[in-house]
Amino acid sequence: MKSDYQKCLNKGQNMRNCAFEYYNKSDSLLNVSYKNLKAKMSSKEQSKLKKEQLEWLKKRDQFFQKVYSDTKKEGNFIEGTQDFEMIIYDEQAKFVFGRVKELINKG
Known part of the structure; x- marks a missing residue:
């Protein structure tokens, strides 16, 4: 995903849309990671x-x-x-990907 994002940015056009798509992918991956982890857990662990x-x-x-x-x-x-929005989406995506990594490591 990151290499696709960089390729999109390297085109130098519609960079805001590149960042927006990258953020949306991070959010989708977060949801999938959370659901996959939750499915492996007991109800007590799920609550936690x-x-x-x-x-x-x-x-x-x-x-x-x-x-x-x-x-x-x-x-x-x-x-x-x-440009302003591109920076925002990029930083948001980085933050969300950090949580994705945490959830994957818990699994």
């Missing part, structure tokens, strides 16, 4: 995983807000532009 995931979702939301705010403060990109 669900609680952990809810905590992670809170951290994700905070991180996403921080990325938006920090990117806006840096002033390198104008809010609402495709």
Whole structure:
């Protein structure tokens, strides 16, 4: 996925869409990883995983807000532009892929 993302970015066109697609793939992979892990667990372990995931979702939301705010403060990109959104989606995808790796390692 990462190499496809880089190839898309290297074209230098519609880079926002490249980043958006990369983020969507990270989110889909997160859902699949979570469901696969959950399916292997006892109900007690599933309950623990669900609680952990809810905590992670809170951290994700905070991180996403921080990325938006920090990117806006840096002033390198104008809010609402495709470049601005590309940076946001890229950072969000990296964060989500981190959680995917954690879930895979638990399995």
